Amino acid sequence: MPAEGFTIKNRLRNLLRSPSAKQKKSGRGNLTSKVTLEKVLGITTSGNSGLTCHPRSGLVAYPAGCVVVLLNPRKNRQHHIINTSRKAVTALSFSPEGKYLVTGESGHLPAVRLWDVAERREVAALQGHKYGVSCVAFSPNGKYVVSVGNQYDKMVNVWAWKKDFVVAVNKVSSKVTGVSFSEDSSYFVTVGIRHVKFWYLDHCKASKASAPVPLLGRSGLLGELRNNFFCDVACGRGSKYDSTFCITSSGLLCEFNSKRMLDKWVDLRTSLAQSLSLSEDMIFCGCADGTVRAFRLADLQFVCTLPRPHPLGTDVAAVTEASHLCSTRTDARYPAAIALTYDPISHWLSCVYNDHSLYVWDVKDVSRVGKLHSALFHAACVWDLEVFPDVPAEMAAGLSSGAFLTCSADNTIRLWRMEDRPETPNVLSSELLNVIYIDGSTAALLDPESSVTNVSADKSGDGQTSESGTGIRTICVSPDGKHLASGDRSGMLRVHDLSRMEEILKVEAHDGEILCLDYSNPETGLNLLATASRDRLIHVLDAKDDYSLVQTLDEHSSSITAARFAANENKVRMISCGADKSIHFHTAHKTDRGTEFRRSHHTVRKTALYDMSVDPTCNYAAVGCQDRCIRIFNIGSGKQKKLFKGSLSEDGSLLRVQIDPSGQYVATSCSDKSISVFDFYTGECVATMFGHSDIVTAMKFTNDCRHLISVSGDSCIFVWRLAPELTMSMRQRLCQLRQNPNTRATKTSGLRREVYSAPTLSGLSSDSDREHEGEDGAESTDPDDNASTASSDGSHGEEDSGDSDEAQDWGLNKHGVVDQVIPDTARRPRRRWSHRMGSLKIKSMLDLRQLETFAHKNNPPHDRQTQRPSSSSLQELLQLDESSQRHQPRSQADMLSSHPSKGIMGHDGAATFPEDNEDNTSLRGSDSTVKEHYCRMQRRGPCSESQDSNSPDSGCVLEYEGTESSLDQVFEDSADVDFLSQDSSDEDGGEEEEEEEEEVRKKAEVTSIDEALRTVAFTADHRKEDFLKQNFEMLAESGSTAEQSRIPRLSMSSRFRARGCNNSASIKQCPVSKVQPMMDDNHSGNGEDKSSDRIEGPDSLFTCAL
DSSP states (O other), X not given: OOHHHHHHHHHHHHHHSOHHHHHHHHHHHHHHTTEEEEEEEOOOOOSGGGOEEOTTTOOXXXXXXXXXXXXXXXXXXXXXXXXXXXXXXXXXXXXXXXXXXXXXXXXXXXXXXXXXXXXXXXXXXXXXXSSOEEEEEEOTTSSEXXXXXXXXXXXXXXXXXXXXXXXXXXXXXXXXXXXXXXXXXXXXXEEEBTEEEEEEOHHHHHOOOSSOEEOEEEEOBOGGGTTSBEEEEEEOOGGGTTOEEEEETXXXXXXXXXXXXXXXXXXXXXXXXXXXXXXXXEEEXXXXXXXXXXXXXXXXXXXXXXXXXXXXXXXXXXXXXXXXXXXXXXXXXXXXXXXXXXXXXXXXXXXEETTTEXXXXXXXXXXXXXXXXXXXXXXXXXXXXXXXXXXXXXXXXXXXXXXXXXXXXXXXXXXXXXXXXXXXXXXXXXXXXXXXXXXXXXXXXXXXXXXXXXXXXXXXXXXXXXXXXXXXXXXXXXXXXXXXXXXXXXXXXXXXXXXXXXXXXXXXXXXXXXXXXXXXXXXXXXXXXXXXXXXXXXXXXXXXXXXXXXXXXXXXXXXXXXXXXXXXXXXXXXXXXXXXXXXXXXXXXXXXXXEXXXXXXXXXXXXXXXXXXXXXXXXXXXXXXXXXXXEEEETTTOOEEEEEEOOSOSSSOEEEEEEOTTSSEEEEXXXXXXXXXXXXXXXXXXXXXXXXXXXXXXXXXXXXXXXXXXXXXXSOEEEEEEOHHHHHHHHXXXXXXXXXXXXXXXXXXXXOOOOOOOOOOOTTOOGGGOOOOTTOOSOOOOTTOOOOEEEOOTTSSOOOOSOOXXXXXXXXXHHTOOOOOOOOGXXXXXXXXXXXXXXXXXXXXXXXXXXXXXXXXXXXXXXXXXXXXXXXXXXXXHHHHHHHHHHOOOOHHHHHHSOTTOSSBOTTSSBOOOOTXXXXXXXXXXXXXXXXXXXXXXXXXXXXXXXXXXXXXXXXXXXXXXXXXXXXXXXXXXXXXXXXXXXXXXXXXXXXXXXXXXXXXXXXXXXXXXHHHHHHHSSSOSHHHHHHHHHHHHHHXXXXXXXXXXXXXXXXXXXXXXXXXXXXXXXXXXXXXXXXXXXXXXXXXXXXXXXXXXXXXXXXGGOOOO
16 A cells, blocks of 8 residues: 555545544543553553564563563563554564564454654554464664464555555465564564564665565475474574574474574473573573573573473462562462563573573573562452452451452452552562362463463373362451452352451352342341352351351342442441342341341342442432443432433443442443443542553452452453542542441532433332432433333242233423333233242142242241242142131032132232131132042052153153253143132042042042152152152252262252242242242141141152242
């Protein structure tokens, strides 16, 4: 492309750019100036092309996501160059005089960018690749820049970068991993898989053509080494200016002469090698197992081996002296050196290892090599972040309030500190305080993207690779700073004592990865830990009682993304949201069995909810949504108060939200890798920042309100320094909260508001919604979100589904009418959590057993009034059924003939449960249904073997093993079965009743539906009963440790689903409607004494959970 044409095109583009676009860009520039990247804890170098050294000042440059870190090793100071394109930096190189830095990036249509090092600004962007740049290099004369594309691009471009013009271009046939210019700038060499090629520029310099000319290349003569993988290359200097040195992955150091012929080579005596670097008279080769070997440049004679770095899995806090690096363990493993760069001025050799650690060695005297600088970072995705609470020094467990913790997919939890102290706690890192290794395997500590890592894992004999590691998904520190809870991706919950750094609890809590952990405030009198998982369950544990299980909530129908505790209005509340687009508000209640949470409000939105944060006053919860909006909910009423955009981008979704300690600002992270800070009360965007090359997985404000810390999937931790005006605003707000906790922030009239208002739907609210809202004024909801908020007290006798008629809502919003809305049950949206249910219809014995999913052997019937009406134990239902039969002794035919329309359906379409003396006709009707089916089974006689093999035992086993077995399928299947008509009951009722009476007199008393089914189904074959006793006795008698050992892996979630409830009233949490008891009138009197007893025996095992 001609330089003149390219320049004219750029000028025309600038002239045609609208003033509004320029103003918008300048406005965003002001937002980015409100924050400054202060420190980067991470490195993403994957090869020697991602590490370079300033030729004069000794600054070490390496990529960290979309940021280039310029490190001063002696002072441990960082400067940063942020790639504005938000594409990861993959390669970099300094110009010969050190004034400019060239970088290559990944992604679609990447650019080769040149930066002014002193001003840290972009001076040129060269577009010539399509799929990523793997190598870049400056020519020694500074005129040219060569860039090589990755294995998908394969383009080799030579740029006259000052003219923004491609001088020569060609294409390679294999992956290229290294490039180096000759000292006289006449040629450069590329190496890769079975590839060593010399590219000559003499004809390019002489050409006067306006278009790029073909780049002339000649392959090196490899001889017997033609099938090797050449990892890195360096052209000779000084007396060896005409030589070229290469290194192979098999551990060979090769020298090519001026005729491109392989002149000599030397064995490095290592299994793997990947990088090399040249000094005036030495060649340094980076090898596997932490080995760096030095050879003489003149004749390739071995000189020495540099000291190794820290062993994998070392105790960082214990390495207080340099001598501690010399490990005496014979089985110690070390990370491989994947990148080397040499500083000719200071004689420093910088090494990057594949566990994402950086060492700077002083090699001025190779006989006495000293460590100048070192840093250890995460080797994989950083999943979560937690700031250490501001507690007194005597309770801080040796940590200060400026410390924070991170967890990663490398199976480690790392403790960092913010402030720079002159004294260092260890010699390995000035920022890293300690490392908690969750798994004993060292494979997860290595970068899985490194080729050296993959090969070494195969040859080391360690059967586990880094890809098989689970990884720590979330962490949470207790408010007193004593305990650290962590959850991994396999559902394992661990608790560590931070004072001793010891694990005090390890329990398999969930069947899926744990997505959220949260401690309650001990000042409320409750010291609880909530764990939320992808298995849609929430476990509440008592931290005071050795983390014993208090309750399990299973109201969500999909992954639970956040669960938070809040204490307001003298009540302890828990709010949870998930991918099922719903938010559940729970309130803690004291019962005879202890603390239990009952749902008070339920809100459903039309978008997935990804994260939630509670403000310091515990009055509001900010929820980040898939539609890039922040929704503010009142925790007391469960109603939406505000809605504003949580990202300036038009793409992506909000992944994380975090409110600062004062409640003045809320930070959000979007899937476009950007971070934004908004005013919590006005919705104005006050700051934006970007620099991560992957999604931001967590953010936290520091306790002093001076910094914002972000972590990402690119394994990097960014520490952002906030503008002084933001810090002052938060500190003033904190002072107001200390004086008056209910004080609201002062609103500025000139601030832009992105708040949308919509009428509040009051028709679906119960008395619990009519709480005082204080000074909040009119509530606002999303006009596009027609799902309403439903509220129900946990002690009431019905459950609201949280849905409303969307057509009515749209009509009200359109005409601006605020009126009471009465839901239309006929037009209620059919979601998974709002199925309409009529009278239960039984299709088979399997369905009967599937209905008994909520029986609990430890729940006495007198606690029924404290339970949530969506589920109840089988004993209580039996007792209620018996009392109803005593009050209304009517025949079965009369029950079916009278009130044919009455059942268990409520007026709003949700299944309701009658009180002891109310609406007993529906209950009796269900009894008739069971009796009719029972009698038909008696007429049918014993089943054949083929029928027995398919039902009921095999079906029940499948129901238990399913992770999401629900009553929804039973109700859908039963829809095909017609109700028993009055005619059928009149024809068969009398004869079958007489037969049944005779059958009952001959047999023992039957007090439960399971025993009735066992009487029918298992009389002819007792072997099935023995089989069930043998295989499922552990579920019926969970206290037996011998039986628990039969199943090697049974988490808390599995046990909950197996029993249908947990040990402390989890039966109240099932979102499905109640199951009516179905008993025979002839057995009602006899079953009265046994209804309160625990149901035992193998048949009670069919009460499988959802």
